Amino acid sequence: MDGALSIRNARKIYDAKTAKVLALENIDLEIAAGEFCVVVGPSGCGKTTLLNAIAGFDTLTSGSITLDGDPLASANACASPDARRIVVFQNGALFPWRTVLWNVTCGPVMQKRLKASEANAQAMELLARVGLLDSAAKFPGELSGGQRRRVEIVRALINQPKVLLLDEPFRALDALTKNVMQEYLIELLTFVPKTVFFITHDLEEAIFLGDKVFVFSSRPAKIRQSLTIDIPKPRRHDVLTSPRFLEYKSMLSGAIHEEALRAFTIGEKELA
């Protein structure tokens, strides 16, 4: 399996009108193929900046990002976005003017990797796996928030990306739906293992999903703490109350709270 993501000395300076803003400061991250990496940090710390650089939406000021040895981003240059790394966006990016099925199949068809009929068959199989077979002909606007998130994850997976980039994908969901979605994601990934780069504000979500959790400091983002979560997968929601889970939570919560407080005092806004 491939999808090893390596981030070395990543640094990003935004050239704002008034002053230069340092968003990322020497981030070093090694994510092994198939690993679920979660980044937690306060609002506006630069998590999305890093994700944008991996996805090819933005450049780095210095440092480098490679995927299986292929350069994705280096100083002031980045490989254009493609299906090797697919983003699931914070507020969702399903095309509302097209049906669920079209949304899911458009990737492989546009890349000319699959014929429409083959893509349809694969899409139906994946949609069935997340319980959305009946929704294939609907418009995204007709689905609930949780259903839309599932479609979006399916749309990402059908492209066989090497790495899945999830930018607070469950932020807009209510707490109960969020829990269910997290279990869904873990289950899907046991069928289709992928390297995952997952951004969240939510510490419990981070520990529940992650193999590795990185706590980012408030801006400029540095890795403040990193932790390997040694709870076997697939995890169910009852682990949330297990002693080991609580132990991980207490190990991380101090650092996170401190950074959140700092960001709050400075009044950080999101940049990218």
Place this chain on the structure above:
Amino acid sequence: MAVDLANIERAEVSSTGSPVIKIFLRHGSFIVSLLTILTLGLAWEFAKPLGIPGLLRVPSPSTIVTASAELLHSPTFWQACYKSTLRIIAGFSLAQIVGIPLGFVMATNRTIFNSAFPVAETLRPIPPVAWIPISIIFWPTREESTVFIVFLGAFWIVLLNTIGGVSTVDKVYSRAALSLGSNRWHMLRYIIFPAAMPSIVTGMVISMGICWEMVVAAEMIAGDTGLGYLLWQSFEINATAQVLVCMFAIGLAGFLSSAAIRKLGDLLTPWSKKD
């Protein structure tokens, strides 16, 4: 809000109320509209005998009904409706055919935008009616100059709405499409065009209203047929009731054509009803 209230009342009363109340609650808004129009008509009808100033010189509704019965039987009236409608269709369609692609090109190409936008912004504030003399000089026939005025009325709205729609497409969609492997053609066809469609449809609906304004003005000044011309001729021969019939006919035609464009808009944006 009013509709909501009506629904709530319906839910509470319909199980117990009398049949009359039930009918009223079910068709309440329609009955209210009808009653309002009837009341206004009656007030107008009796305003003259009562000597209300201002309405003294305006023909009463009964005179208008008689006049419309006459007018509806005359081929001149139908000929006028037909001519005006043709001009509307021509001017409106031309505005879409030129305005939408031009708006697209301007919104997606910086050089073209920079060269075309100042020109557009200089010409746009000139009311289309002010173009009538030049239009008569420029175009060989009155027909063409009238269509041109209708076109102008719709064109700016179509152009600006298209530019607005295209340039405000959420970048999250284009980013997602790039990741999914879209090329420039895919991006235009599958992302930007449909994303801009609701704004383009709004432009169509608004511009249809302006088209009727323009056709009437142009026909009044420069026409030899059409509803605007007929209206002005009726005024000149002192047939005031006929003037009012023409006014109502124009109002109705504008209402119907806007409704048709809205329907077309629903067909062009089938997803927007499903949110």
